[in-house]
Amino acid sequence: MKAKWWKESVVYQIYPSSFKDANGDGIGDLKGIMSKLDYIKELGVDVIWICPIYQSPNHDNGYDISDYCAIQPQFGTMEDFDRLLREIHSRGMKLMMDLVLNHTSSDHPWFIESKSSVDNPKRDYYIWRKGKNGGPPNNWESYFSGSVWEYDASTGEYYMHLYAKQQPDLNWDNERVVDELHEMVAWWLKKGVDGFRFDAVAHIVKAQGLPDGDNPNKLPTVRAYQLFSNLKRVHTLLQNLNDRVLYYYDIMTVGETSGLGPEKALEYVGDTRRELNMVFQFEHMYLDAASPGSGKWDIKSWSLLDLKKVMSQWQTVLHDKGWNANYLGNHDQPRSVSRFGNDLQCRIPSAKMLATFLLTLEGTPYIYQGEEIGMTNPAFDSIDDYRDVETLNFYHEKRDQGIPEEEVMKAVRRKSRDNARTPMQWDNTDHAGFTSGTPWIDVNSNYMEVNAANAVKDPDSIYNYYKEMIKLRKEHPILVYGEYHLLLPDDPDIYAYTRTSNEGTILVILNFYGREPVFKAPKSIVMEGAVLLISNYAPLKDENTSELVLRPYEARVYLMS
Numbered sequence: 001m002k003a004k005w006w007k008e009s010v011v012y013q014i015y016p017s018s019f020k021d022a023n024g025d026g027i028g029d030l031k032g033i034m035s036k037l038d039y040i041k042e043l044g045v046d047v048i049w050i051c052p053i054y055q056s057p058n059h060d061n062g063y064d065i066s067d068y069c070a071i072q073p074q075f076g077t078m079e080d081f082d083r084l085l086r087e088i089h090s091r092g093m094k095l096m097m098d099l100v101l102n103h104t105s106s107d108h109p110w111f112i113e114s115k116s117s118v119d120n121p122k123r124d125y126y127i128w129r130k131g132k133n134g135g136p137p138n139n140w141e142s143y144f145s146g147s148v149w150e151y152d153a154s155t156g157e158y159y160m161h162l163y164a165k166q167q168p169d170l171n172w173d174n175e176r177v178v179d180e181l182h183e184m185v186a187w188w189l190k191k192g193v194d195g196f197r198f199d200a201v202a203h204i205v206k207a208q209g210l211p212d213g214d215n216p217n218k219l220p221t222v223r224a225y226q227l228f229s230n231l232k233r234v235h236t237l238l239q240n241l242n243d244r245v246l247y248y249y250d251i252m253t254v255g256e257t258s259g260l261g262p263e264k265a266l267e268y269v270g271d272t273r274r275e276l277n278m279v280f281q282f283e284h285m286y287l288d289a290a291s292p293g294s295g296k297w298d299i300k301s302w303s304l305l306d307l308k309k310v311m312s313q314w315q316t317v318l319h320d321k322g323w324n325a326n327y328l329g330n331h332d333q334p335r336s337v338s339r340f341g342n343d344l345q346c347r348i349p350s351a352k353m354l355a356t357f358l359l360t361l362e363g364t365p366y367i368y369q370g371e372e373i374g375m376t377n378p379a380f381d382s383i384d385d386y387r388d389v390e391t392l393n394f395y396h397e398k399r400d401q402g403i404p405e406e407e408v409m410k411a412v413r414r415k416s417r418d419n420a421r422t423p424m425q426w427d428n429t430d431h432a433g434f435t436s437g438t439p440w441i442d443v444n445s446n447y448m449e450v451n452a453a454n455a456v457k458d459p460d461s462i463y464n465y466y467k468e469m470i471k472l473r474k475e476h477p478i479l480v481y482g483e484y485h486l487l488l489p490d491d492p493d494i495y496a497y498t499r500t501s502n503e504g505t506i507l508v509i510l511n512f513y514g515r516e517p518v519f520k521a522p523k524s525i526v527m528e529g530a531v532l533l534i535s536n537y538a539p540l541k542d543e544n545t546s547e548l549v550l551r552p553y554e555a556r557v558y559l560m561s
């Protein structure tokens with residue numbers, strides 16, 4: 001397999017408004033990030049991904065960009081950005097920007113012109129249509145509730161927005177739009193950034209003629225999201241972007257692509273495709289949603305057997321053909337320890353077990369800010385404590401439909417994106433040391449116990465475990481390039497697998513629950529002579545036994561002889 005720096009890298013994701021506030025206005029900023037670069041470097045991170053920091057009216061916290069080439073004043077200036085980039089580079093790290101190419105803000109000058117009249121030269125930069133039978137042009141539903149169509153009374157037409165109505169979708173069928181976006185991407189590359197996360201890139205192409213999605217009660221159905229996700233022409237457009245712009249730089253790219261499995265992902269990340277280095281898949285993020293394709297808010301509990309199935313498919317299908325991007329949480333998802341671990345009785349061991357999982361899979365690992373100290377969902381009491389547009393739209397839609405408050409809030413507490421957006425917990429001073437002012441969203445009340453200052457000095461902390469795991473990954477290229485093989489596929493508690501390359505075999509044993517199951521090594525695994533590389537519990541007396549009673553959320557990694 002071809003060695004690449006981005007395969008060997010560990011990425012740390014920053015959500016800038018919640019990371020560190022340097023000027024006391026309650027909102028994180030670039031100077032705040034600068035003041036914490038040593039903390040990130042110390043963890044062993046190679047690449048920092050920062051969520052959007054471009055000028056934006058902030059209806060979706062920066063994912064609604066009104067000027068691609070300006071920095072959001074709340075975050076700082078372009079000089080601050082240039083300095084941040086230098087400071088990251090001088091520490092031997094790289095910076096990945098988050099680019100939103102599917103839509104702009106409705107405040108973007110392109111949209112303001114586009115909206116001004118039907119014959120404005122920029123009208124066709126966005127997707128405008130006449131209504132149908134007194135309603136919107138089709139039945140597609142927005143990711144953020146309601147129709148994807150917004151009526152504009154002054155020109156009598158509707159524009160499309162897959163996300164909030166302040167996020168109109170760009171029309172990639174218009175060559176001028178494509179040219180403008182390419183030019184902008186090149187502008188950032190010339191500045192020296194080291195890569196991009198392409199937001200919502202699966203959706204830049206919509207089905208010809210914008211047909212209705214089928215009625216979900218009729219089979220087989222073409223669900224509406226399939227009419228705007230991962231269509232063929234997306235690949236043509238990405239190849240074109242590579243040929244014209246990306247090819248000339250040694251960068252890393254990751255696309256956000258919901259609604260696909262690993263075979264289809266190869267169309268983006270296959271070694272011969274000239275499209276993306278890797279994609280963020282969503283299959284494991286839907287294991288706790290009631291039915292495939294049902295909304296994320298419709299909750300059920302996930303099962304380890306399903307998690308193994310999904311992850312194993314991605315590990316095996318992409319091996320030697322493409323590359324995975326692995327994550328357990330990000331700014332759109334609940335906290336990983338609250339979701340896949342146990343944030344009440346076993347927060348520390350379960351967060352360490354999840355770290356072991358994330359850092360022993362094939363693919364580039366992405367750590368989301370605060371995950372390295374085991375930050376948890378805040379479970380705020382009232383909807384007034386939530387800020388996220390998706391959450392608020394969902395809440396109001398359901399309450400208007402008469403769904404009881406408690407039922408709606410239960411889903412919000414479990415799934416709101418704000419679970420991941422509470423301020424980073426730096427220390428036990430006011431507002432967790434995030435700001436000297438009033439934070440834009442409340443700090444999680446557990447900050448006295450869960451904070452970076454405690455974690456850095458405690459040798460047994462989750463933070464120091466992450467640090468050790470990252471170091472281990474660097475010392476053992478098997479963990480980067482080795483082939484994955486699932487063991488005990490039917491065990492409901494234990495997730496065990498090996499990674500093998502010509503340098504040897506590493507065995508990973510993870511107990512995903514609070515029970516105490518027995519790990520019985522399958523015949524193919526010889527425990528004798530195996531060396532325990534790391535564990536989240538103190539070692540037992542007799543380590544090389546082929547029958548191990550695992551403790552709650554225990555994780556063990558062995559180098560086989």
Ligand code: GLC
Pocket residue numbers: 060063064100163199200256331332
């Ligand atoms: C992606 C982002 C999310 C944003 C959406 C619209 O899913 O991760 O935060 O709201 O795109 O840009």
Ligand code: CA
Pocket residue numbers: 021022023024025026027028029074
């Ligand atoms: Ca600030």
